[in-house]
Amino acid sequence: MTEALQSLFWIIVFPGFLFTVAFGLFASWIVRKVSALVQWRVGPPLFQPFYDVVKLMGKEILVPQEAQQAVFMAAPLVGMAGVLLLSTMLWRITIAQTAFVGDIIVAIYLMVLPSLALILGSSASASPHASVGTSREMKLVMSYELPLVLAFIVVIIKTGGQLNLAAIAQQVPALSISGMLAFLVALLCVQAKLGFVPFDIAEAETEVASGVLIEYSGALLAVWKLMQAMMLVALPLFLVMVFLGGFGASLWTGLGKYVLILVLVILIKNTNPRMRIDQAMKFFWFYCGLALAIAVTLAIIGNYCGINWL
Amino acid sequence: MDKILLIPVFLPLIAGFVLLFLPNKIKLLSRALTLVISVVTFALAIRIFTLGQSNYAWSVLEIGNLKFDLLLSAMPLGAFILMFAMGFGLLITLYSLKSIGPSAKRVNEYYGSVLLTIGGSAGILLSNHLLFLLIFWEIVTVSLYLLITTGGKNSNFAATKSFAMIGASDAALLLGILMVWVLSGTFVISDISLATASTLPIIAFLLLMTAAITKAGAMPLHTWLPTSGEYAPASVMALLPAAIDKLLGIYLLVIIVRQMFVFKSVVLSLVLAIIGAATIIIAVMIAMVQHNLKKLLSYHAISQVGYMVLGIATGTPVGIAGGVFHMLNHAVYKCCLFLCGGSVEQAAGTAELDKLGGLGKKMPITFAACLIAALSISGIPPFNGFVSKWMVYQGVIQMGTAQTGGAAKLWPIWLTCAMFGSALTLASFVKLIHSIFLSRLPDELKDVKEVSLPMKVPMVVLALLCVFFGVFYHVPLKLFIYPALNIEPGTAIFGTWDSTLATALIIIGIGLGLLILLVGLLARKVRTVPTWTCGEAQTNEQMIIPGTHFYKTVSSMGGLKQLYTGQEKGHFDLYNQSGKCGLGLTNFLKWLHSGLLPMYLTWVTLGLLVILFIVCGIW
Numbered sequence: 061m062t063e064a065l066q067s068l069f070w071i072i073v074f075p076g077f078l079f080t081v082a083f084g085l086f087a088s089w090i091v092r093k094v095s096a097l098v099q100w101r102v103g104p105p106l107f108q109p110f111y112d113v114v115k116l117m118g119k120e121i122l123v124p125q126e127a128q129q130a131v132f133m134a135a136p137l138v139g140m141a142g143v144l145l146l147s148t149m150l151w152r153i154t155i156a157q158t159a160f161v162g163d164i165i166v167a168i169y170l171m172v173l174p175s176l177a178l179i180l181g182s183s184a185s186a187s188p189h190a191s192v193g194t195s196r197e198m199k200l201v202m203s204y205e206l207p208l209v210l211a212f213i214v215v216i217i218k219t220g221g222q223l224n225l226a227a228i229a230q231q232v233p234a235l236s237i238s239g240m241l242a243f244l245v246a247l248l249c250v251q252a253k254l255g256f257v258p259f260d261i262a263e264a265e266t267e268v269a270s271g272v273l274i275e276y277s278g279a280l281l282a283v284w285k286l287m288q289a290m291m292l293v294a295l296p297l298f299l300v301m302v303f304l305g306g307f308g309a310s311l312w313t314g315l316g317k318y319v320l321i322l323v324l325v326i327l328i329k330n331t332n333p334r335m336r337i338d339q340a341m342k343f344f345w346f347y348c349g350l351a352l353a354i355a356v357t358l359a360i361i362g363n364y365c366g367i368n369w370l
Numbered sequence: 371m372d373k374i375l376l377i378p379v380f381l382p383l384i385a386g387f388v389l390l391f392l393p394n395k396i397k398l399l400s401r402a403l404t405l406v407i408s409v410v411t412f413a414l415a416i417r418i419f420t421l422g423q424s425n426y427a428w429s430v431l432e433i434g435n436l437k438f439d440l441l442l443s444a445m446p447l448g449a450f451i452l453m454f455a456m457g458f459g460l461l462i463t464l465y466s467l468k469s470i471g472p473s474a475k476r477v478n479e480y481y482g483s484v485l486l487t488i489g490g491s492a493g494i495l496l497s498n499h500l501l502f503l504l505i506f507w508e509i510v511t512v513s514l515y516l517l518i519t520t521g522g523k524n525s526n527f528a529a530t531k532s533f534a535m536i537g538a539s540d541a542a543l544l545l546g547i548l549m550v551w552v553l554s555g556t557f558v559i560s561d562i563s564l565a566t567a568s569t570l571p572i573i574a575f576l577l578l579m580t581a582a583i584t585k586a587g588a589m590p591l592h593t594w595l596p597t598s599g600e601y602a603p604a605s606v607m608a609l610l611p612a613a614i615d616k617l618l619g620i621y622l623l624v625i626i627v628r629q630m631f632v633f634k635s636v637v638l639s640l641v642l643a644i645i646g647a648a649t650i651i652i653a654v655m656i657a658m659v660q661h662n663l664k665k666l667l668s669y670h671a672i673s674q675v676g677y678m679v680l681g682i683a684t685g686t687p688v689g690i691a692g693g694v695f696h697m698l699n700h701a702v703y704k705c706c707l708f709l710c711g712g713s714v715e716q717a718a719g720t721a722e723l724d725k726l727g728g729l730g731k732k733m734p735i736t737f738a739a740c741l742i743a744a745l746s747i748s749g750i751p752p753f754n755g756f757v758s759k760w761m762v763y764q765g766v767i768q769m770g771t772a773q774t775g776g777a778a779k780l781w782p783i784w785l786t787c788a789m790f791g792s793a794l795t796l797a798s799f800v801k802l803i804h805s806i807f808l809s810r811l812p813d814e815l816k817d818v819k820e821v822s823l824p825m826k827v828p829m830v831v832l833a834l835l836c837v838f839f840g841v842f843y844h845v846p847l848k849l850f851i852y853p854a855l856n857i858e859p860g861t862a863i864f865g866t867w868d869s870t871l872a873t874a875l876i877i878i879g880i881g882l883g884l885l886i887l888l889v890g891l892l893a894r895k896v897r898t899v900p901t902w903t904c905g906e907a908q909t910n911e912q913m914i915i916p917g918t919h920f921y922k923t924v925s926s927m928g929g930l931k932q933l934y935t936g937q938e939k940g941h942f943d944l945y946n947q948s949g950k951c952g953l954g955l956t957n958f959l960k961w962l963h964s965g966l967l968p969m970y971l972t973w974v975t976l977g978l979l980v981i982l983f984i985v986c987g988i989w
Contacts, residue, residue, distance in 0.1 A: 071875050077882050117886070120894045124901045126910075128730040128808050134880075137887065141879025145872060159866040161875070162751075165760055166867050168789075169751050172796065176750065179800055183808040186728070187901050191809060191915035198800045199923055205793035206786070213782045221771030223764065223865040275902065279890020283883055338923045356782050 075151030077144055084289030085109040090319075091292065091326050098330045109289065113282050121278035126186035135181025136276070136283035142173025143287050147294040153225045154297070154307050154314070163223040167298060168212060171253060174287055175201050178262075182272035193271025196337045197262035203344035204249040204259075210352035211249070214242035215302055217359040229306025236369050238355040238362065243303040245348045245355075250295045251325055252340070255288070258332040259340060296321040372424035375442040378411040378456065378492040383509070386485030390516075392478045400481040401467060408460040411488055415456035419449045425498075441498040441558060447624065447694075447854035448495040451617050454698060455495065458613040458705055459488040461828035466605045468824045469712055470520075480520045484609065486513040491614050495621060500547045500557040507543065507581075510618065511536045514610050518602040525601040531945055532594035539584030539591060546577030550630065559629060566635040575638060578626045586619025587611060588675040589649040593943045599668025604712025607664060612671055612704040620678050620697040624690070627682055628855065636775040639683050643777045646680030647787035649673060654794040656937055658801070659925045661918050663711050663721040666802060667704070670747060673791060674700045680784055681762040683777065688862040689765020691851050696758035698846065699839060703743040703755060706832035710740035713821040713829065714806055723802070724916045728811030732818045735826050737807045739833040744803055746836040748796035752873045754839035759792060764865050797921065805917035813910055841873045 070076050088109045096103025123129055146167060152160040162170070179197050182190040216222070218233035233239035252259035262272050276284060300306060300317045307314025335343065362370030385407055389400050418424065424444045431438040444452075463484060470480055486509055493506030511533065518529035547557070553571060554562045564571045584591040595611050627633045650673050657669030674696070681693025713736045714729060715721045730737040746753035749760075763785060770781030777784075820826075839846050852859045901913065925934045940946040962973070 067871065067875065068878070071878050072882065077879070117890050118893045119890075121890060121896045122899045123896055125898050126728065126810050126901055128728070130734075131730065131808065133887070137880045137883030138876075140883045141876045144879040144882070145875050148875065161866070161868050161872050163865040163867065165763055165865060166751060166872075169749065169756060169760075172750065172793075176745075176796070176800075180803070180808070183800070183804040184730070185901075186808075186810045186913075188903075188913045188915050191804070191917075194800070194804060195915075195917070195920040198797050198920065202793045202797045206790045209786050209789040209793075210782075212789075213785055216767055216770075217782075221767055223767070269904065278894065279887050282890065283886055286886070338927070341923055341927070360782070 070152060071144065071148050075155065076148040079151075080144065080147040080290050080293050081286055084286070084291075084293045085113070087292040087322060088289045090322060091329075094323065094326045095330050098327070109285075113285055116277075116282035116285065117279050119278040119281075121280055122275070124186050124275050127275065128184035128186070131180055131184035132275075133280065135177045135184065136280050136287065139174040139177025139181070140283050140287040140290065142170055142177065143290045143294055146170040146173075147290055147297070150225070150294055150297050150301060154229070154301065157226050159224050159226060164212065164215070164225050164228060164302065165223065167225065168208065171295065171298070172201065172205075174291060175253065177287075178272050178284075181276070182274075185275035187275050189268045189271055189274045192268050193262045193264075193274070196264075196268075197272055199337050199341060200252055200259060200261055203341040204252045204348075207245045207344055207348035207352050208249045210349065210356060211242040211246040214238050214352065214355050214359050217356070217363055225301055226306075229301040232303075232305035234303040234305075236359075236362065238359040238370060239303065241351055241355040241358075243299070245352055246299060246303065247321065247324060248328075248348065249344075250299060250321075251328055252344075253295055254291055254325065256325060256329040258328070258335045260334060261337050261340060264334065292322070296325070372421070372426050372444075374414060374418060374421070375424060375426045375444060375496055378414045378418070378452070379442070379489055379496060379506075382407050382411055382485040382489030382492070384489075386482045386489060386513075389478050389482030389485060392482075394476060394478050397477050400478045404463050404481040404485055405467070407485060408456070408463045408488060411492065412453075412456040412460045415449075415453040415492070418444045419453045438501060439499060440502060442496045443498040443560070444496060445498075445560075445854075446856075447621065450850040450854050451621050452492060452495040454701065455491045455614050455617050456488065458609065458701065459484070459491075461705070461831060462605055462609040462613075462709075464824050465608070465709055465712070465828045468822050469605050469716060470603065476520050479516060483513040483516040483520075486510075487517070487610065487614060491618055494618055498559050500550065500559060503559070504540075504543060504547055507585075507618075508540060510610075510614070511540055514606075514615075517606040517610065518598050521602040521606070523601070525598075528594075528598040528601040532598045535591055535594040535945055536584055539581045542577045542584075543581035546574050546581065549574035549577065559625065562630045563632060564630060565632045566638060571631065572635060572638065575626060575631050575635075576641070578630075579623065579642070582619045582622040582626065583645060583675070583679065584619070585615050585622070586675045586678070587615065587672045588619075588645055588679055589652060589672065590944055592649070592653065592672045592675075593945050595672055596665050596668040599664045599671075600662055604664060604708050604715060607668065607671075608705045608708035608712065611668065612708050613701040616671070616675065616678075616697055616701050616704075619675075620682075620694065623679070623682055624694060624855075628690070633685060636777065639685055639775065639777040640780075642679055642683035643780070643784050646676045646678075646683055647784045648676070649679065650676030650791035651787045651794075654791050654798065655924075655930075656934075658794060658798045658921045659934065661723050663714065663723055663726075663802065663806065664708070666723075666798065667707050667711055670707075670795065670798065671700075671704055673795065674704065674747065676791070677759060677762050677788060680788060681758075681765050684762075684765035684769040685773070686765045686768045687855070687857045688761050688768060688864065691847065691855055691857055691862050692758050692761025692763075692765050694855060695761060695843075695847065695851050696755075698850070699746065699754040699758045699836075702832050702835045702839065703746040706739055706743040706829055706836065707747065709825070709829050709832070710736050710743065713825055716825075717818050717821055718815055723805040723918050725812065726806045726815070727809040727914055727916060728807070729815065729818060730807035731811070732815070733807075733820045735820060736829060739829040740807065741803060742833040742836050744799040746840065748799050749792045750796070751867075752840045752869045752876070754836050754843065757840055757843040757867065757869065759788070760865065760867060761863065763788060764863065768864070801917035801920045804920070809916065810910060810914045812914060841869050843867075843869055 093103040149161040183194045234243040304317045358370045426442040428440040490506045490509035497503045515533040587595045653673035660666035677696045678693040681689045746755040749756045766785045769778045
């Protein structure tokens, strides 16, 4: 019974819902503030993301007549639940240093859930714009999945076949050529997963009017926004754990690593124009794929010859 | 001496044989009989499974020291697969009651063949004698031919192609069995244990493997599957290629890998791994661009075999258990998908994805079942497909880190194919769900109605099984998979996946989301509005975007484009290519038989000369 209560506390309060949402809204404030600084603007106040969500909650929920309403309403909830689970799992593993819920393969698969929810929700909204968004989002998922798998393989080779995230977080694969390559490409994959420029192809306001999200409004849109804020917590944390050696001994180095990744993501976001979907596919499959094929080869060679820096 | 083993084999076989020759006017009898017999065999299969090991032997024929005994024995592996095969038989029979309606012409032939399939597969799974296994194997092949021909227009072509390809692989099986007999001196499966060190056992292994993977539908002998998928009734596809053929093919593969041969050869595991990985990735790439619902599902039925073969190829306990578990999971969700496809086809009158759309509102149960099965096949946690794929991945990783050998060294390739194939599967099913159930309803489909109860029940049962096997995956593993493969529970899996807790947490998360939604609903009312079209007046037809063109970006990508066109034209189809070779040969023979006397005389003289040379031994 106490265990169940404990899990309930973890998922609802810390490090689950309340904590992740607060942290995520703060992170999205950082994103907006740093973007503003890059663009020579002042930027929003600290609580702006929070105000946005609260304001959305008070707005009317519009549901398209032709939509598959059950799926339309359920999709954001499922997506948020998926990210919540991922975030809780990663934080629990970081704090307790033991296995919790799943291993690295599970984490990679849980990361698909928000995109899938987005796809189903937009597909259910019966809008042609959303359909275009659906197609683009799905193609984006399958483009970055290949380099992500290869980066995962590099990590597995570097950590000697470990699947447990707590054990992987003990080592720092990024301190080698192959690990660094894998880290950089995985960073781009995270960029695409977050739907940030240059990979905001599915939302593309100027082309398909927010594509996947076009028909969403009110509290449902608020849930999507919360989900995206929570992804800002979970995905960089995943990179920190897998490539940069986790939080290690002190909280501050861990947070420093997290902020480093966040800043890298923001800088990429602010210095690149949006890609077309076919460009993104080619980029991920051929260029990133090739880079990681080299990385995997290097990692294997390094593993056989005992050269750790390869 | 357990005579109970005889009933599930011979009762359906005899009844099916009788039904085949019953005039088609007596319709009710065949249905009632099939339903009763499938219930009985399912019940008996459960009984056999719970009985544990049991044997039955009946000496049929004895020539010299060559003994043909009907040896039936319920091994843990065979018994658990038997239970599921009979279960599928029952569900499909139930589904067919409505889907093969009274208007169908060859009802008795259909039900007779279903019974033959049930009996034949029971025979395969129970027989401990290779020759009887071969006979039952042939019965299943023939009944597949009969079942496909009930599909109406053009199904003869598909049936012939299937029969030719599976028949050819059955010839390999016959040859393989004879080689095994020569090598080991016995036909009794449990007595055989051949080392795969020299050439002959390896050839025997490859022959038996060919039969197994052709039945299961792995590359390169897979092309019968999509062709029959296009023309055969959906219930037939759900019964044989989706469920029972997979169970039988992988059963044979496991038997030869784990039982009949001592599987230590590096070359063989390399061959299996290549077949597995290539099947996964190539078939799913083709599936992505299909426009026909049933054909798309057929290509996935091929792709998923790759995971099973790859899992078995790893040779690690977790990999093999994962492969066998994937076989079971695949049978469950693919059967469900084909049944959903059949329901959609029956309700909407077409299986072309371009013409469908928005059916989720009209057919909620079918939609829910199809969505669950689609998420399962795409490996989305916490459904069952994820668990078995996850086990196969672990098997590959363990092979890579623990073993040395050709296949083990190349593990990154296998893992990439498997994991990336899973993402492509998701893409393919997003397209399917979008085109059929979401998107917008075309005007012609306004009057579509949900299918009737006997068709709903099997879909719902299978969808629930998908969820159950995913959330409580330890139950099927402990009950069926580990005992069947003689693996100590708790030693195989080395990853972490607390599925039950994860599901509970996801449900709590959804609850939290509902809370937010509730706050929003309390603040303002929900309003239903027409789709926003940026102010342009557009008709419904104009706003429909079918999913069939979702992946044009992939199929028109440089390099892949040529492969796709070649595939479309059948350049990579072994059936077409060997057909062309055969045609060339007959053309040559035709050319020889020109009817000109001087020509024949020349050949006769030349032949005589050759014979003379040989006889006299001039060289």
